[in-house]
Amino acid sequence: MVGVDSDEFTVEVHHGEFFVRQGSNRAYVDERVNWFDHCDIDTWSPLWFEDFFEELHYPKSAAFKIY
Secondary structure (H helix, E strand, C coil), rough: CCCCCCCCEEEEEEEECEEECHHHHEEEHHHHEEEEEEEEECCCCCCCCHHHHHHHHCCCCCCCCCC
16 A cells, blocks of 8 residues: 555656646646556656556657656
């Protein structure tokens, strides 16, 4: 179970739609949300996002941006 004393955490990914407005008024609208559970603090890497995109059935692309 993930909790305060756990070595695991969950990554929440918002994806699939677009930003509107600019600056501090910017908002991401109509997105989908997926969670990736049991990420380990000792082996975590932002490179895992490539695997997440694959699991979400996105084609590989250099155009992806992570915010």
